[in-house]
Amino acid sequence: MKLYEKYPIHLSNSLTGAKEKFESIHPGFVGMYVCGPTVNNYVHLGNTRTFLTFDIISRYFRFLGYKVRYVRNITDVGHLVGDADEGEDKIGKKARLEQLEPMEIVKRYTEDFHTVMRQFNILPPSIEPSATGHIVEQMNITKKLIELGLAYEVNGSVYFDVKKYNQSHHYGILSGRNIEDLMESGRDLDSQDEKREKIDFALWKKAAPEHIMRWPSPWGEGFPGWHIECTVMSTKYLGETFDLHGGGMDLKFPHHECEIAQATGANGKSPVKYWIHSNMLTVNGQKMSKSLGNSFLPSELFSGNHKLLEKGYSPMTVRFFMLQSHYSSTLDFSNEALNAAEKGFKKLNNALASIKTLEHTSSTSVNSEVEKNILGLVDSCYQNMSDDFNTAKTLAVLFEMASQINTWISQKELLAQASPEVFEKFKTTYISFMEDALGLKEEATSNNDLLDGTINVLIGLRKKVRTDKNFALSDKIRDDLKAIGIQLKDGKDGEMSYEIEN
């Protein structure tokens, strides 16, 4: 029996609003697509949470024995500044401002994105296609939608005819909207005179003379609309119907709604069986946003170099912190919560290091109650993760297991209460749930404590020599540490902190 049969996954499907038993279209295989980043800037934490959510989901499918094809795209053209059909292309705008080629922008921020994903131990997808690599496919489906009467060309741009589509399908099925309300409430946009209805959306846009990114097409020089790229790339690599589509909650409407309409219109069937949306991040209870000045980058969170942060936190601490909430709940950042997470992760991390070295010796006094309890914990890990990927509840079980590990470390004779088989099952479950299912890598905390102590001794010395006005020696301490990758930072009131450069 496969693990996914023993512990079948139930997940909350945004399409139906119900928790459903997951049954893959092809037994044993899972095809999943997640909307990737628009690479016009450094990846922000909100996005990181989305990608962590789907990292957990793809890891757990594999953990239970499914073969997974995970496609996550890179948006390098077509996403306009206004998120609708207006304004400059996000990549093109950044290229113009920085006087670089659009592909230089794409390269820079794709690399940053990959670095951050590695820091958080978010595994790469199986395929990472880019929008500019699929221009031909985007033109082809646009042609097909015109032929089917579901799209129309005006002045070199092509728009999807939402009203026409809605005659035979439900536009708004995912987000619970209906076309009448949408037609009432839609914004009035400049290009509205081109569109038959303001709810129509662009499949292809004519490029204005100043637009840098452009391709020849049957409708003149232009570029693809934002929504069509995901339809094209998911269909190409996963088929016309696939198991799971994910993304941040902010993408549900209009982006994912448009994906459903395009694919259903072109292929005559609904593209996705299960939709999953991850919730947003807040900071001290407020929505995280650049304009409120409360958004920070992952690198600022690691270094503590931000006015809202008391100190820096390791990537695994932040990963653990995010996993303490279910992906469908909002997640609030505060110094208190991060400090608590740091303590919590340390406990699990220490237990991870301990259990790896713990060997079972004898089973002279096997106690069936103890064994039952141990096996119950093992079972709970699977039950909780199979219940809509509930990382929060799984971590609660891992804490109980960590307490058990600590008991064994301090009282080795108690190990004899479990048979070697039961002990091994416990040991492999703890290690594999930490490292494989949840992706929480062991961090060398004892070394860090030692290093931290040593640097603080040097900081103390440096403070002293500065009070003695021996600035030459003070500078030497700073420069010598810098040479080995440790940067001292002088703060207010003579306080000093340090940062380890990567």
Ligand SMILES: [Zn+2]
């Ligand atoms: Zn998308």
